[in-house]
Amino acid sequence: MAKKTVSVTSKNRMVTVxxxxxxEVRDITFxxxxxxxxxxxxxxxxLVEALEEARKKARAEVFSTxxxxxxxxxxxxxxxxxxTEIGKVVEQLHAAAEEKAGPESTRWPRDPEDETDD
Structure with a gap:
């Protein structure tokens, strides 16, 4: 994407941007x-019309990409x-392991988000 460029020639064919x-403006050719x-x-x-058209075209290409x-x-x-389905299966396995270990066990967190907290 960093190397991608878009060029537009003005309606009067006088300038290309x-x-x-x-x-970002890379070149202007008269x-x-x-x-x-x-x-x-x-x-x-x-110049402004050509630049705006080129910017719109560049945004559209970035969006489509x-x-x-x-x-x-x-x-x-x-x-x-x-x-996901795999996540649901893992959650059931966690619940079964927690049930087997007892409520005082901290081996498996009850809240799935506990595993990602700092």
Whole structure:
């Protein structure tokens, strides 16, 4: 992702801007000499429009690349805290071992989150 870039050429084909995945400006290329005679406000507007379009395009590409990973943290946490079928079986084994050892035993924590507390 760090090397990914997006380029956009302005509507008037005068300038192309290149931005990185974090919307940082990597390059601005003028294709004509028209910018020399443009009013400052018009040149500024052209650059801002091209940069904004490139940033939107970069954000969309980052989102599409990362969206398949959305929710991975929640699934991992659930599996670590007994939110899966294997976790339920382990929880039942803990309960059976605790029952066998007696209530004063501290070998198996009653709360599944106790194992992850600092």
């Amino acid at each position: 290149v931005v990185g995945a974090q919307s 294709h004509t000499e028209a910018y020399r005679t443009m009013a400052p406000a018009e040149l500024g507007r052209t 990362l969206s398949p990973m959305t929710g991975f943290g929640e699934r991992l946490r659930a599996s670590m805290l007994g939110g």
